[in-house]
Amino acid sequence: MTQPEPHPSPVAVRFVEVPADCDGQRIDNFLLRTLKGVPKSLVYRILRKGEVRVNKGRSRPEHRLKTGDVVRIPPLRLSPETEAAPVPGWLQERLQAAILHEDRRVLVLDKPSGVAVHKGSGIDVGVIEALRAMRPQGGFLELAHRLDRDTSGVLVLAKTPEALRGIHDALNARSTEKRYLAFVRGHWQLGSCRVDAPLRKGMVRGGERMVEVAADGKPSVSHFRLVRQFGPGALVEITIETGRTHQIRVHAAHMGHPLAGDDKYGDSDFNRLMAGFGLHRLFLHAQYLALPLGERELVLSAPLGAELGAVLDALEAAGG
Structure with missing residues (x-):
């Protein structure tokens, strides 16, 4: 007896707010990027039938x-x-x-290093999936x-469209x-410094897309402050005004102090x-995030994990 074919599985309706880095992008390209793994023919079919709505x-x-x-x-x-x-x-x-915090509006994680926030580029399952x-x-x-796959720390997910819009508004307003x-190479002699270096992505090196400092790049600002000097390098705190791809890693390398473990x-x-x-x-660890959300400010922190703490302990034991 022939077995019936498995019934395809439905995926729930989604509401996605367009982030700043997708401003001006065509809706078809936005959907192809957002719906990784979904056949292109299906993306164009739902557009053609008017099933995708914008505002x-x-x-x-x-x-x-x-x-x-x-x-x-x-x-x-x-x-299937x-x-x-x-x-x-x-x-x-x-x-x-x-999970660091959860309420009716947000879910906050101390994201582990090595876990991508979403699928793609050979990754079947990310945090959101x-x-x-x-x-x-x-x-x-x-x-x-978003956080880079290899960066740990505070990651916020919105549980309502209103919360998502509020967080994006705060990020866009830089409020x-x-x-x-981060731990960086060498003896830090820059004190507290501001790095204003535009970043451009798209350069390919060895088959990988890279980000580089370029005059025609997007405005990118980071503030570095020495926390403690160790033997081979320094522990620094970075506050960012903008959230460009690989911003901290590229700015640190640009100053001659690349991050430890950055391949x-x-x-x-x-x-x-x-x-x-x-x-x-x-x-690299996202240790603190404060953002206005509704009538109160949401303040979130994630302490440095045991793995990175053990590295600092080993440096100190070695005379750092």
């Missing part, structure tokens, strides 16, 4: 989005080949243990901002405060030295 209105494929637009993505039925990948048990456990799978009845859940801790913009000899002190990841 509650129908949208043609050539429509260009603006920062703050809200895109409604309809429920999609995917074939494009269904969401299962969430490994170890990832579920790590994310559950990483895992949490949606872990909370099938949870309703609206969207990333409010938030974001602080990071993209860093110093391979320095990375090998730091591996001897137990560092096997990028030393």
Whole structure:
């Protein structure tokens, strides 16, 4: 007897607010980027049938989005080949243990290093896909901002469209405060300094896309402050005014103080030295985020994890 074919699984309706880095992007390209793994033919079909809405209105494929637009993505039925990948048990456990704060508006994680915030580029499951799978009845859940895969620390997800819009408004108005801790190469002699160096992405090196300082890049501002000098390098605190891709890593390298464990913009000899002190990841941690949300300010912090703390202990024991 022939077995019936498995019924495709529906994906819940989504409301996605257009971030600043997608301002001016065509709606079709925005959907292809947002719906990684969904066939292109299906993306154009839902556009053609008017199932995608921008600010509650129908949208043609050539429509260009603006920062703050809200895109409604309809429920999609995917074939078994494009269904969401299962969430490994170890990832579920790590994310559950990483929850710092949750209320009706936001979910905040101390994101582990090595875990991407969303799928793509060979990654089947990221933070957002895992949490949606872990909370099938949870309703609206969207990333409010992003962290690089190898960066740990405070990551905020919005549980309502209103919270998502409020967080994006605060980020765009630069009314938030974001602080990071990083370990950089060499003797720090810059005191507290402001780095205003425009960044441009798209350069390809060795098959990988890179970000570089360029006069025609997007405005990018970081503030560095020495926390403590150790033997081979320094622990610094960075406050960022803008949130460009790889901003801290590129600005630090631009100043001659690349981050420890950075295999993209860093110093391979320095990375090998730091591996001897137990560092096997990028030393960059999002330790603090303060942002206005409604009638009160949301203040979030994540202490430096045990892995990075052990590296500092080893440096101190070695005479740092």
